[in-house]
Amino acid sequence: MKDMDDQIPRTLPIQSATFTNPINAEIRRAAATGIYDIRGGGAKRKVPHFDDLLFLGASVSRYPLEGYRERCDTSVTLGTRFAKKPIQLDIPVTIAGMSFGALSGPAKEALGRGASAAGTSTTTGDGGMTPEERGHSNKLVYQYLPSRYGMNPNDLRKADAIEIVVGQGAKPGGGGMLLGQKISDRVAEMRTLPKGIDQRSACRHPDWTGPDDLEIKILELREITDWQVPIYVKVGATRPYYDTALAVKAGADVVVMDGMQGGTAATQDVFIEHVGIPTLACIRPAVQALQDLGVHREVQLVISGGIRTGADVAKALALGADAVAIGTAALVALGDNDPKWESEYQKLGTTTGAYDDWHEGQDPAGITTQDPELAARLDPVEAGRRLRNYLKVMTLEAQTIARACGHNHLHNLEPEDLCALTMEAAAMARVPLAGTSWYPGKEGF
């Protein structure tokens, strides 16, 4: 009998595409702990992205510029609409807002050093302005957030621009979170909170709601800062056309649009993966809004969320952005998720490239922590140099592409330089599928 059984072909064990191992593990984790998963980073699922676009280099119909010989400018000015002192940057890649609290003091210093050396700006974050970052950043954008932690008029006046944060791509409609492990004495004092508590930041500004109020809030900030500095409005990408139009109507100088791949210091995984739209999908509608209002290039558009390479920069600009901002990539350049810490990642139950428990404050690379010993692992001078190099490489890469497309300024890149590899990307970026002159939604086909 037993012999017979052995001869019957068995069905192979089949893993469910719905109940995958990661999903089941998450169900077990939720059942054991009673709390949702909180993590750092951005959406990890695959969504249509810049990788799904390609550039059409020059050939017979267009001629290219000579690499290294013919100029291809990279400068950008942000805040030309109302500010007396717009921000002038050498490169169109800025450092996105990341809070002191989420990041260590040395990490903030390194961001300032690297960005300044590359001729670009850094941004504060939830938790206020630290002397380290003000001191080491030639151009510092001061975030004005719902929590208003550490917010004060003296720092506001020290800023080179003000960014009103309405939302973030990782969590549009959500507030912030900084868990007790990271609330050190200094962080607690800056935020006027008891040490060691789980600190929640509000999802909405405490003293305004809606675009009409926002207009008055912008007026107040301008009055307090003598109309000197640009005022940005940052939104998480959800309804990019209307949000851009309303920000312009409210008087923004710059709109910052952050797609769903955008990183966060700590947010519920369910939020990161399921709320918001991909970066690729938000650029054309935002640009369309600016064009419809006749302010494209007068109100600048900064795009963020998953920008990694000079190709990404060039693609975002070709779709109509004026500049981009990077968060996660800047942290990686500093040393985040570096394989040299693999044995320590293993001890934390993770591996290089996957480490995202930034909220726990145990970062082996010493970046997303308030632990003095771990933080001391990051040399801000060395890390700043790495960031500078990386920013330079991105710029060179973007220039290489722009020259190949025949442009003498990165801002001359245009949608006509692009085609898409997939139907989804073609629809979102509104550029033709490769080898065709068609994209979904285009009239006349």
Add this chain to the structure above:
Amino acid sequence: MQTYDLEADGLRGMNSILQAQSGETNQTSWEIVNPKGSHAIAVGLDAPIEVTVKGSTGYYCAGMNQQATVHVVGSVGPGVAENMMSGTVIIDGDASQYAGATGHGGLLVIKGNASSRCGISMKGIDIVVHGNIGHMSAFMAQAGNLVVCGDAGDALGDSLYEARLFVRGSVKSLGADCVEKEMRHEHLEILADLLERAGADAKPEEFKRYGSARQLYNFDVDNAAAY
């Protein structure tokens, strides 16, 4: 006394003159006439000057005030003295929503009533309201004192941190994690001082104190319904 006609001479001129005053100025007394509900009046001041606004204002009057005393002979719109750092702001009439929002310091006195979300996210400011306050007041209030001589609306002190709330009249309901607390001697002293500075005719003994139960400070699944 310097007089500035807001209607005739404009907001920018007024704020830049007032912001230009320093500690050494001998022009310490200013009067703003014809405010007519304008927004952002006397914002970002940073000198020990006295500004009297003769009439009612719109949003964010005396926003981010430092050192100055701003007295509104009228009522104010939303966000009066928002993020105030120091100084004194006195409102003779009523205040709209978010009075004293996120204020870090100084004293805000409202002689009439204040609407909803009074003292939202306050971070060290003292607020004394002679009348009543609306719902969701002191939401996520972190530090400072909110004194209410009248009644408080629904959900007082929801998700409160370390701010102290004192109410003389009734409280329609308390928000999540806000509880009545024992009134100790030190609290009576704080109250007596604030009531006197705010010119409020009330006795500290008539008040009840409310504060954070501190149950939501660290996440606990058994409290999930309160989040």
